[in-house]
Amino acid sequence: MIEVRGAAKRYGGVVALADCSMAIERPGIYGLIGPNGAGKTTLFDVITGATLPDAGRVRIEGRDVTGIAPHRLAALGVARSFQECRVFPQFTCLENLGFSLQMHRVGKTLRREQALRMLRLVNLESYADEPAASLSFGQRRLLEIVGTFIVQPRFLLLDEPASGVNPMLLETLTGFLRAMYQQRPGVFLIVEHNMQFIMELAQELIVMHQGAVLDRGAPEAIQASPRVIEAYLG
Amino acid sequence: MKLAAVAAVIAFLYALPAVASGQPYVLHIIALSCLYAIPAIGLNVMLGYTGLVSLGHMAFAGIGAYTAAVLMVDAKLSFWLALPIATITAGAAGFAVGSICLRFRTHYFMIVTLAFGLLLHQVMNNWDEVTRGAAGFPGIPRPAPLAIGDWSHSFGPLAGFYRLALTGLLAAFALQWAIVRSDFGKVLVAIRQDEKLAGFKGANTMLYKTTVFALGSAIAGFGGVLFVSFLRAASPDAFSLAESINMVLIVIIGGAGYLAGPLIGALVYIAVPEYLRAANELRLVLFGVLLVLITLFAPQGLAGLLQSGWKRVRR
Amino acid sequence: MPEGFLEQVINGLMMGSVYMLVALGMVLIYGVMHVLNFAHGVLFTVGAYVCHLLLTRVTGSYALAVVLSMGVLAVLGIALEHAVFRPLRGNLRSQVIASLGLILAIENTVVWIWGPNALQMRIPATQSIVALGELHFNLHLLVVIGVTFAVVAMLFLFLKTTKLGTAIRATSQSAEAALVVGIPVESVHRFTFALSTALAALGGALLGPLFLVFPTMGDEPLVKGLAAIILGGMGSVPGAVIGALVIGVAEALSTLYFPTDYRDSVAFMVIVLVLIARPQGLFGVRMRGED
Numbered sequence: 001m002i003e004v005r006g007a008a009k010r011y012g013g014v015v016a017l018a019d020c021s022m023a024i025e026r027p028g029i030y031g032l033i034g035p036n037g038a039g040k041t042t043l044f045d046v047i048t049g050a051t052l053p054d055a056g057r058v059r060i061e062g063r064d065v066t067g068i069a070p071h072r073l074a075a076l077g078v079a080r081s082f083q084e085c086r087v088f089p090q091f092t093c094l095e096n097l098g099f100s101l102q103m104h105r106v107g108k109t110l111r112r113e114q115a116l117r118m119l120r121l122v123n124l125e126s127y128a129d130e131p132a133a134s135l136s137f138g139q140r141r142l143l144e145i146v147g148t149f150i151v152q153p154r155f156l157l158l159d160e161p162a163s164g165v166n167p168m169l170l171e172t173l174t175g176f177l178r179a180m181y182q183q184r185p186g187v188f189l190i191v192e193h194n195m196q197f198i199m200e201l202a203q204e205l206i207v208m209h210q211g212a213v214l215d216r217g218a219p220e221a222i223q224a225s226p227r228v229i230e231a232y233l234g
Numbered sequence: 235m236k237l238a239a240v241a242a243v244i245a246f247l248y249a250l251p252a253v254a255s256g257q258p259y260v261l262h263i264i265a266l267s268c269l270y271a272i273p274a275i276g277l278n279v280m281l282g283y284t285g286l287v288s289l290g291h292m293a294f295a296g297i298g299a300y301t302a303a304v305l306m307v308d309a310k311l312s313f314w315l316a317l318p319i320a321t322i323t324a325g326a327a328g329f330a331v332g333s334i335c336l337r338f339r340t341h342y343f344m345i346v347t348l349a350f351g352l353l354l355h356q357v358m359n360n361w362d363e364v365t366r367g368a369a370g371f372p373g374i375p376r377p378a379p380l381a382i383g384d385w386s387h388s389f390g391p392l393a394g395f396y397r398l399a400l401t402g403l404l405a406a407f408a409l410q411w412a413i414v415r416s417d418f419g420k421v422l423v424a425i426r427q428d429e430k431l432a433g434f435k436g437a438n439t440m441l442y443k444t445t446v447f448a449l450g451s452a453i454a455g456f457g458g459v460l461f462v463s464f465l466r467a468a469s470p471d472a473f474s475l476a477e478s479i480n481m482v483l484i485v486i487i488g489g490a491g492y493l494a495g496p497l498i499g500a501l502v503y504i505a506v507p508e509y510l511r512a513a514n515e516l517r518l519v520l521f522g523v524l525l526v527l528i529t530l531f532a533p534q535g536l537a538g539l540l541q542s543g544w545k546r547v548r549r
Numbered sequence: 550m551p552e553g554f555l556e557q558v559i560n561g562l563m564m565g566s567v568y569m570l571v572a573l574g575m576v577l578i579y580g581v582m583h584v585l586n587f588a589h590g591v592l593f594t595v596g597a598y599v600c601h602l603l604l605t606r607v608t609g610s611y612a613l614a615v616v617l618s619m620g621v622l623a624v625l626g627i628a629l630e631h632a633v634f635r636p637l638r639g640n641l642r643s644q645v646i647a648s649l650g651l652i653l654a655i656e657n658t659v660v661w662i663w664g665p666n667a668l669q670m671r672i673p674a675t676q677s678i679v680a681l682g683e684l685h686f687n688l689h690l691l692v693v694i695g696v697t698f699a700v701v702a703m704l705f706l707f708l709k710t711t712k713l714g715t716a717i718r719a720t721s722q723s724a725e726a727a728l729v730v731g732i733p734v735e736s737v738h739r740f741t742f743a744l745s746t747a748l749a750a751l752g753g754a755l756l757g758p759l760f761l762v763f764p765t766m767g768d769e770p771l772v773k774g775l776a777a778i779i780l781g782g783m784g785s786v787p788g789a790v791i792g793a794l795v796i797g798v799a800e801a802l803s804t805l806y807f808p809t810d811y812r813d814s815v816a817f818m819v820i821v822l823v824l825i826a827r828p829q830g831l832f833g834v835r836m837r838g839e840d
Contacts, residue, residue, distance in 0.1 A: 285642065287642055287645060287646070289649075334821070334825065338824060338828065340641055340642065341585055341641070341783070342779075342824055342828065344585070344645060345585075345775055345779065345820060345824075346820065346821060346824055348772070348775070348820075349772075349776075349817040349820040349821050350817075350821065352772060352813070352817045353814060353817045353818070353821070356810075356811065356813060356814050356817070359810070360808075360810045360811065475768070479649050479652065479653065480653075482646065482649055483649065483650070483653065486646055515657040515658075515660040515661040516657070516661055518653050518654075518656075518657040519653070519654050519657040519658050519661060520654075521650075521653060521654075522650045522651065522652065522653030522654025522655070522657065523650065523654045524650070525646065525647070525649065525650030525653065525654075526633060526647050526650035526651060526654065529637065529643050529646050529647040529650065530633065530636055530637065530647065533643060
């Protein structure tokens with residue numbers, strides 16, 4: 001469903017991706033992990049068209065989407081969150097979610113209702129008419145992620161959703177992600193550093209190291225894999 | 235409640251010539267403010283709502299103005315035909331220039347709009363056969379009188395054109411309102427906040443930006459036609475870099491991203507100094523300082539200040 | 550070679566030198582603070598007026614007046630950096646708009662104080678005509694070229710060899726890295742601004758005696774300076790130098806083939822063409838994370 005073949009990317013003297021190949025063939029919750037500088041965010045950027053790779057192709061459901069403009073990807077059912085958490089700061093929570101719905105051609109009358117429903121799921125209902133900038137970081141993170149789900153994406157790419165989120169909100173987040181997956185299984189690809197969070201959530205882990213995929217498998221197997229342990233410690 | 239008050243003000247403004255017939259000066263000031271507010275509305279949609287800092291906006295007012303001048307004087311077309319043609323021409327020019335400039339990020343965008351504005355100004359100044367050059371284009375007519383049955387309205391006298399200027403402003407304002415309230419407007423405001431994110435959410439940002447640039451330029455062109463018909467002449471200096479900067483000033487001081495911003499800005503820019511009888515330079519010094527102060531301490535501009543002040547009063 | 554070719558090349562080098570001073574000032578500020586100071590043109594103008602004032606009221610020595618006016622403008626630059634640009638740091642749109650306000654305020658203050666008419670700045674020492682082969686030039690023209698090149702050479706040395714110069718270069722590459730290494734970034738900003746405005750003042754003071762001193766004299770050098778840094782590449786100091794000279798010479802040579810009315814269009818077209826064909830300019834330094 002998602003296939004990356006031979007992706008390479010350098011920034012100046014730094015090699016971010018080196019002959020990186022990865023294929024995800026069926027729906028599931030996949031964790032993308034690896035030590036710092038392994039190239040996880042760059043891989044995301046390449047898949048979502050934020051960056052043009054120096055070499056390699058990206059295919060989504062058989063279609064070559066390498067370097068495609070990000071807005072065209074949204075039409076293909078790809079949604080993404082960002083490491084630094086991006087929401088529209090001056091829009092209210094409702095307006096933020098309403099915007100995503102608007103982009104997916106949901107009519108004005110339905111938007112408010114659907115948006116409120118989503119906010120309720122993560123206990124942000126009381127902030128419906130507050131500008132996103134007035135929320136705490138963790139709340140904004142929830143808003144951001146809810147905003148990716150509300151368009152019912154087939155491919156969801158989350159970049160470090162747990163970073164900066166306090167443990168209580170983290171539980172809400174985990175519950176939400178699981179519930180969303182059950183409701184509508186798709187390819188969830190989640191970059192994470194928070195091991196506890198991702199071990200609990202992911203069905204399969206993909207490990208990156210030095211710009212390429214090192215190993216993949218069920219969480220328990222990866223935990224025990226000597227190559228992975230070495231990559232983290234070495 | 236608010237709507238009724240606004241309607242009353244508008245009605246009063248239309249009736250003003252009958253009330254203030256002995257004070258043509260007042261009518262002149264209001265008419266001029268309307269004519270400055272129209273391009274300001276075009277810039278407000280681009281700069282205030284979408285965040286595009288164009289430093290060549292008045293060049294498009296000039297395109298509208300000179301196109302209409304040539305159509306009316308050389309091709310002998312009526313004002314009512316020249317007006318839409320010139321407006322569309324300005325809009326088309328905006329679309330063309332925008333497709334080039336808008337590919338660039340903020341800094342480069344500003345510089346390219348500056349460069350285009352200067353280029354267009356050079357053309358106005360030097361293409362003597364068409365624009366009559368630096369001396370200006372004289373003899374631009376007022377619109378021919380309108381007659382429906384017994385009623386007729388002439389635009390020669392100040393009061394007559396004054397009402398046309400008001401109507402033009404209302405039309406531009408209505409367009410701004412429609413844009414801002416629509417889904418299209420929502421995307422513009424999203425682009426202003428975070429263009430990259432808007433793209434990831436599915437907005438073809440380049441298309442939106444180009445469209446709004448064309449719309450803003452068309453509105454500016456519309457204002458330009460009215461302006462030179464009012465003055466009965468066109469001059470390149472009315473559409474220079476300095477005037478483009480003044481337009482940015484009007485939008486920012488008035489309140490960028492507020493519907494009433496351009497109106498307040500134009501009124502302050504035109505009307506206030508007239509009453510202070512200040513020397514022209516001093517007015518501009520004060521405005522320059524005001525612009526810096528507003529940018530530092532009150533970026534929401536006068537419209538924004540009024541709005542929060544009004545909210546406080548109502549509590 | 551068409552008639553007057555060499556003469557125009559020299560004229561072009563002279564104007565290019567003046568543009569260079571403005572361009573350098575802008576590229577230094579841009580490199581360190583990531584902001585385009587559009588008000589640089591009016592600071593150029595003020596430099597000329599201050600020099601004129603000092604020359605007529607304070608000292609008879611042109612050289613001293615030039616140096617003092619550079620000092621005055623440096624102080625003005627620090628004041629502006631502190632009052633306007635520092636508080637708006639990070640907000641690009643606001644900084645540009647604020648600089649537009651400064652243009653209006655400063656240019657019209659000049660008109661208000663000195664009136665709209667041009668002033669003459671007579672420097673008897675540089676009035677004489679110099680012969681270079683068959684061509685004759687006003688000595689002042691050659692002085693402009695000479696002084697500018699000397700100053701630019703000193704600037705390069707300063708940036709390459711001194712501690713402060715290296716700090717400036719480091720900060721323009723990466724503000725975070727500079728902080729980590731312990732460079733006082735705030736002071737670097739302040740100094741860079743002062744240096745830039747001093748260069749602008751020098752430009753105005755040098756140009757004044759040649760073409761009179763008038764309130765809008767800085768407008769053209771501003772645009773030509775912008776064109777120069779776009780041609781040279783936004784973050785590049787050598788680019789600014791080369792870009793400015795190329796524009797100056799190209800402009801001058803264009804008068805041999807096209808009506809002089811269109812001379813200014815050369816710079817505008819350079820801007821548009823470079824940005825379309827090769828946005829990073831000749832020596833462009835692409836800065837990451839810029840929006």
